[in-house]
Amino acid sequence: MRVFPATVTPDGRRIVGARALRGLVDGFVxxxxxxxxxxxxxxxxQVSAIVTGTLLGSAVLTLGIGLMGYGIHRRTLLLISCxxxxxxxxxxxxxxxxWPLLLVAIVGTMNPSSGDVSVFLPVEQALLAEAAEDHDRTALFARYNLGGLFAAAVGSLSVGAPLALGVALGxxxxxxxxxxxxxxxVVAVALLWLYLGLRSEQQAGRGASxxxxxxxxxxxxxxxxxxLDSFGGGFVVQSLLTLWLFERFDLSVEVAGAIFFVAGLLSALSQLAAPRLAARIGLVNTMVFTHLPANGLLMAAAFMPNAYLAVGxxxxxxxxxxxxxxxxxxxxxxxxxxAERAAAASVTNVPRSLAAALAPLGAGAMLEATSFGWPLIVGGAIKATYDILLWLQFRSVPPRAAGTAEAPSSAPAERR
Structure with a gap:
């Protein structure tokens, strides 16, 4: 069994490895x-304000890459980010x-989510889209996300190790x-070494205003x-879910780490089904019909009377x-x-980061007023609205690469 699709380039493999390394430390923090x-x-x-700062900072940095990064080698952008x-x-x-910590959060790259909302994302996505043939693209993106999610799960589980070591040392x-x-x-230095090995000398863009x-x-x-989806997700980024579990059920950081380790594994395993499902029912149907049940379960967790049912x-x-x-x-x-993929990655990711940055302050205010899971209900409802709107607007818009295995143009939900 191949780890990577047959047409993936060495740069594609290196980017997937870098994503896994970032996932490890993102899950940890x-x-x-x-x-x-x-x-x-x-x-x-205050916790939610710092979380907001991290998301806002990522959005501003990503916007900077989108507006001023054209003409700069993508590898150089990644090295600066490291x-x-x-x-x-x-x-x-x-x-x-x-206040100084809030400033660091705003100008830095800290990711309060086990998912990828970082400044690295648009550059990596643009490189990854060119690192395999069209029929292998969805499978490559699945590996990219799978590596990040598995590593984030391990990072979440390992959060108690340095804490125990530090306490043991006094x-x-x-x-x-x-x-x-x-x-x-330390992981940033390791990423620097990985990105130095990229062979692509393509630039983020050339001469087009x-x-x-x-x-x-x-x-x-x-x-x-x-x-809209990201705004809803901003109410339930992993740091805020952790805070809710602390406030609602008085869980320890070690228990929370174990919970998110299992959550990360389940999320990663689900990625394995995405390429086959997309080939069978189409990309848009895959996006919508897997997302809606997840949002219903998110809202249901808020009403659970104990930690066992909520975590379930x-x-x-x-x-x-x-x-x-x-x-x-x-x-x-x-x-x-x-030719427009780098710009598309930036334009779609910057508003997502900005929208996600608006939500944590509201979630923090809700949690300060009550430990009930209002952020889960609000976030889930917004994300479900996104699913419905996405299906209504794009179910008849097929990919350009018609007839490929990843998303055949004959898929019922994506036929013109």
Whole structure:
């Protein structure tokens, strides 16, 4: 059995490896962040403000790449991002006051979600879309996401290890968690080495003041819908779900890490089914009909009377919630010309990051008022609305690459 599709280039393999490494540290800090800030005495609203800062910073950085990165080698953009990532980790180690820490969150690359909302994403997606033939694209994106999700699960589980080590060495619980952010900086150095090995010398764009031309309309429509989904997701990023579990059921960081480890494994396993499902029923149907049940389970978790039932809903949700991701990425890349893919990746990801950044403050205010799962209900309802609108608007818009195995033009939901 092949690990990668037959047509994947060495750069494609290296990018998937980098995504797994970032997933490892993202899963680690997504649980650590809420635990550390809570133990350090920050209120739920302050925790959500820092989470908002991380998402807002990612959006601004991604926008900068979209607006000013054209003409710069993609590898150079990734290397610069690694330097900023290292500085972010060191900032969380050395700074303890709220306002300076908020500034680090805004200008840095910290990801409060086990999913990928980082500045690396649009550059990697554009490179990945060119790293395999059209018929292998969805499978490659599935491996890309699968590696990140498996690694994020391991990162979530391992969050207790440096904490236990620090306490054993005589550090306080808060200091042990603070020094754990060094892991984030070390991984940034490892990523730097990986990206240095990229062979592609393509640039993010050349000489076009308006890189989106032929696909402008469809990309803007997709961007608006993806932003709605991301806004809903901002209420339930993993750091805030961790905070809700702390506030509602008084779970420990070690238990939360174990829960998100299992959640990550389930989410990763679901990615394996995405390419076959997309080939069978179409990319848009895959995005919608796997996402809707997941959002219903998210809302149901808010009403559960104990931790066992709530966690059961959240874990069952993870069997479906990420299956749409490779389908969404592949569909976006397939409905635009190859020359416009880098711009499309940036334009669709920047509004998603901005929309996600708006939600955590509201979620934090809800959690400060009550431990009931209002963020889960609001987030789930918004995401379900996105699913319905996406199906209504794009069920008849097929990919450009007609007749491929990943999304045949004869699929019932995507026939003109």
């Amino acid at each position: 997504s649980v650590l962040l809420a635990s550390y800030l809570s133990d350090a005495g920050f209120s739920p609203f 330097g900023l990532m290292c500085a972010t980790g060191l900032g969380f180690v050395t700074i303890t006051a709220f 550090a306080t619980r808060v200091d042990a968690q603070r020094w754990s952010f060094l892991v984030y900086a 308006s890189p989106l031309r032929e696909s402008r309309s469809i990309v803007f429509r997709l961007s608006a819908l993806f932003s 809903c959240l874990l069952t949700r993870m069997l479906f919630s990420s299956m749409d991701v490779p389908a969404r990425q592949s569909y976006t890349m397939s409905v635009v010309p190859p």
